[in-house]
Amino acid sequence: DQQVKQNSPSLSVQEGRISILNCDYTNSMFDYFLWYKKYPAEGPTFLISISSIKDKNEDGRFTVFLNKSAKHLSLHIVPSQPGDSAVYFCAASETSYDKVIFGPGTSLSVIP
Amino acid sequence: EPEVTQTPSHQVTQMGQEVILRCVPISNHLYFYWYRQILGQKVEFLVSFYNNEISEKSEIFDDQFSVERPDGSNFTLKIRSTKLEDSAMYFCASKRGRGLQETQYFGPGTRLLVL
Numbered sequence: 001d002q003q004v005k006q007n008s009p010s011l012s013v014q015e016g017r018i019s020i021l022n023c024d025y026t027n028s029m030f031d032y033f034l035w036y037k038k039y040p041a042e043g044p045t046f047l048i049s050i051s052s053i054k055d056k057n058e059d060g061r062f063t064v065f066l067n068k069s070a071k072h073l074s075l076h077i078v079p080s081q082p083g084d085s086a087v088y089f090c091a092a093s094e095t096s097y098d099k100v101i102f103g104p105g106t107s108l109s110v111i112p
Numbered sequence: 113e114p115e116v117t118q119t120p121s122h123q124v125t126q127m128g129q130e131v132i133l134r135c136v137p138i139s140n141h142l143y144f145y146w147y148r149q150i151l152g153q154k155v156e157f158l159v160s161f162y163n164n165e166i167s168e169k170s171e172i173f174d175d176q177f178s179v180e181r182p183d184g185s186n187f188t189l190k191i192r193s194t195k196l197e198d199s200a201m202y203f204c205a206s207k208r209g210r211g212l213q214e215t216q217y218f219g220p221g222t223r224l225l226v227l
Contacts, residue, residue, distance in 0.1 A: 032213070043116070043203050043218030044155065051213070089155065098143065098168055099157040100216060 003027045004092050004103035012109045019077040021106050023090030026071065030092040034100065035064060035075045038087045044102075047088075048075070080110045114138045116219035118204050124225045125194055133189045133222045135204030144187045145205040145216060146179065148172070155203065161187065194226045 005024045013019045021035075031052040036044035050057040050064045050073070057064050063076045077084055090103040117136045125131050137144050146158040159169040161179050178190045187206075191198055201223050205216040 034215075036218075041220070043205075043220045046215045046217065049213070049215070098160045098162075098210075099145070099170070100147075101157065102147075102155040104154045 002104075003030075003101050004090055006090050006103040006106050008106050009104070010107040010109070012111060013080045015082055015110055015112050016079045019075075019080045019084065019108055019110065021075040021077075021088050021090070021108065023073045023075075023103055024071055025073075025090075025092055027092070027094065027101075028071070029094040030101075031095055032093045033064070033066060033073050034091045034093070035062075036089040036091060036102075037084075038089060038105070044089055077108075080108075082110045082112050084108060085110050116204055116206055116217050118202075118219040118222050120222060121220070122223045122225075124227065127196055127226055128193050131191050131194055131224065133191075133202050133204075133224070135187045135189070135206075135219055136185050137187055137204065137206030138208075138217060139185070141206035141208050141217075143167075143207045143210065143214075143216075144179075144181070145207075146189045147203045147205060147218075148200040149203065149221075150197075150200040158189075191224075194224075196226050199224055199226045 034049040035047040037047045038044045048062045066073045087105040087107050089105045091100045119134045144161040149155045159173045160167045176192045180188050201221045203221045204219040207214045207216045
């Protein structure tokens with residue numbers, strides 16, 4: 001039951017360049033989307049979110065884009081920094097429920 | 113900055129034993145959650161808790177699992193008779209309010225190993 005998919009298990013990017021992490025979902029009832037970042041031996045840390053009524057949300061170096069018709073969202077990090085190296089989880093919620101459904105994660109390595 | 117804390121950080125137990133994982137949510141938060149992540153797999157929802165009762169649970173959360181808020185600060189997950197497949201990282205989370213815009217804040221996790 002893969003309601004949230006992240007098809008790239010890993011991504012390597014040079015420092016200073018843009019990192020683009022992709023996410024697809026299947027449940028059309030999802031109306032809120034989140035990105036979490038996770039370092040080893042730590043819990044997921046909230047990064048940025050977007051409501052289904054928007055198509056873009058920006059916070060500093062991080063921008064999330066949502067394409068509802070394609071059931072696709074992406075996280076852009078620019079410029080990428082070595083400290084951004086972590087596992088990034090795409091996640092989603094629907095209004096009727098309170099739980100967050102996580103994708104499998106993408107491991108980002110930013111190379112100095 | 114307030115944070116969710118969890119104890120212990122690691123727990124090793126024998127199959128069939130009971131374990132209690134403890135969490136201290138952020139103090140003004142009202143909604144509490146447990147998730148788990150089996151090694152190499154994704155983070156999975158277990159249960160949500162509000163107003164001293166379970167508000168939602170997944171199919172993973174069977175009769176072997178229970179949650180409790182024994183006092184004003186702790187939130188516990190009990191596994192009555194552990195199985196090998198319960199080995200995972202268990203994350204507690206909390207959030208302040210009901211709306212989707214309220215973010216769930218996660219603790220650092222308890223790594224449970226069942227032998």
